[in-house]
Amino acid sequence: MSLLKKEYKRVTFPISVFKTADTKEDLEDWLLSKNSSFLKRMRRARKDDIHGKGKDWKTLKKELCIK
Numbered sequence: 001m002s003l004l005k006k007e008y009k010r011v012t013f014p015i016s017v018f019k020t021a022d023t024k025e026d027l028e029d030w031l032l033s034k035n036s037s038f039l040k041r042m043r044r045a046r047k048d049d050i051h052g053k054g055k056d057w058k059t060l061k062k063e064l065c066i067k
Contacts, residue, residue: 013027021027032038048054061067 011031013021013030017027017030021030045054055063
């Protein structure tokens with residue numbers, strides 16, 4: 001029987017961020033704020049929203065089969 005070897009990636013935070021974070025969500029937010037591809041997608045989504053290219057919540061719920 002073979003054992004599966006797990007690979008772990010190390011995530012580092014500046015100590016100031018770690019000390020001031022109240023929750024793990026705060027740490028996740030900080031990580032997202034440093035992710036250039038995420039920021040690019042969010043800027044594009046905001047631009048689309050400003051120009052009326054977004055979809056309303058009712059339409060999205062229907063498309064995603066959310067009640």
